[in-house]
Amino acid sequence: MSTVRIAGALLAYEVRGQGPPLLLLHAFPLGMAMWDDQARVLSSDFTVVRFDCRGFGGSPPGEGLLTMERIADDGAALLDHLGLPAATVCGVSMGGYAALAFVRRHPTRLLGLVLADTKSSADTAPARATRAEQAEKVRREGTPAIADAFLPRLVGKTTHAERPQVVARLREIILANPARGITDALAGLAARADSTPTLREIRVAALVVCGEEDVLTPPAESEAMQAAIRGSRLELIPKAGHLASVEAPGEFNRVVTDFLTRR
Numbered sequence: 001m002s003t004v005r006i007a008g009a010l011l012a013y014e015v016r017g018q019g020p021p022l023l024l025l026h027a028f029p030l031g032m033a034m035w036d037d038q039a040r041v042l043s044s045d046f047t048v049v050r051f052d053c054r055g056f057g058g059s060p061p062g063e064g065l066l067t068m069e070r071i072a073d074d075g076a077a078l079l080d081h082l083g084l085p086a087a088t089v090c091g092v093s094m095g096g097y098a099a100l101a102f103v104r105r106h107p108t109r110l111l112g113l114v115l116a117d118t119k120s121s122a123d124t125a126p127a128r129a130t131r132a133e134q135a136e137k138v139r140r141e142g143t144p145a146i147a148d149a150f151l152p153r154l155v156g157k158t159t160h161a162e163r164p165q166v167v168a169r170l171r172e173i174i175l176a177n178p179a180r181g182i183t184d185a186l187a188g189l190a191a192r193a194d195s196t197p198t199l200r201e202i203r204v205a206a207l208v209v210c211g212e213e214d215v216l217t218p219p220a221e222s223e224a225m226q227a228a229i230r231g232s233r234l235e236l237i238p239k240a241g242h243l244a245s246v247e248a249p250g251e252f253n254r255v256v257t258d259f260l261t262r263r
Helices: 034-042 068-082 094-103 127-142 143-154 156-161 164-175 179-190 196-201 219-228 249-262
Strands: 004-005 009-016 019-024 047-051 085-090 110-116 205-211 231-235
Touching: 004 068, 004 094, 009 034, 009 068, 019 034, 019 068, 019 094, 034 047, 034 164, 034 249, 047 068, 047 205, 068 094, 068 179, 085 094, 094 179, 094 196, 110 249, 127 143, 127 179, 143 164, 196 219, 205 219, 205 249, 219 231, 231 249
Parallel strands: 019 047, 019 085, 085 110, 110 205, 205 231
Antiparallel strands: 004 009, 009 047
16 A cells, blocks of 8 residues: 555555456545455556545545545546556546546546546435434544444345455444545535536446345435436346445456446
8 A cells, every 4th residue: 555645635545466457446434445345346447546545444544525526536636646648447436426526527648537436416405414424423433333223234235144254344344444535525424515406417338236135325316316327338247236246246347347348
């Protein structure tokens, strides 16, 4: 792991492999460790770049809420630091929201786009209220409060029943994050823009991926995005929930590799 100072913040990142660049944006409330399987496998054909968003993993919290635009800008600045003019951007959940912000803010830096277990719409008023309640609970009780709230729905029923080691590993990653990082991100998630109009602006090859058991951003959300993105493809991952990349890494890596090599 390396670190770089970007716009006043110290970001932890890793670069592995050689080939066309692939920038990975992680989900909430995790960190770049969620991409371990992808970094190991995809780096045989691609330059895999991943980083911890501000307040997650090895990156200390920044100033104020963690917006999706901030994540996108940090990703673009990291590409600058590495001397990479453009990359395929792959985001899961919160990372997908940030990837859509990347489309708006850095369209010339995109080689391709992978949107996994995410959606384009903004939070509803009830969803924003729930995030505020979660943030307050995290302030009182610490990071375990968000692990308890998210883990039951973060992975699919098959993973809960058959892969308890995956659930345990995810809890470990979540608990390593400071409470401040969690609350900053919750505020940023609640404030994010509606990216549905952005879908019509995508001019690069795009892949939409969703776990068939995802209850947070169900397949219907992915189907709607795919229908709105000209020329895009949709892949559903069986026996996986909201974190298909972690729950079924072999199948996830297969569909992403196929997309990147055949687009």
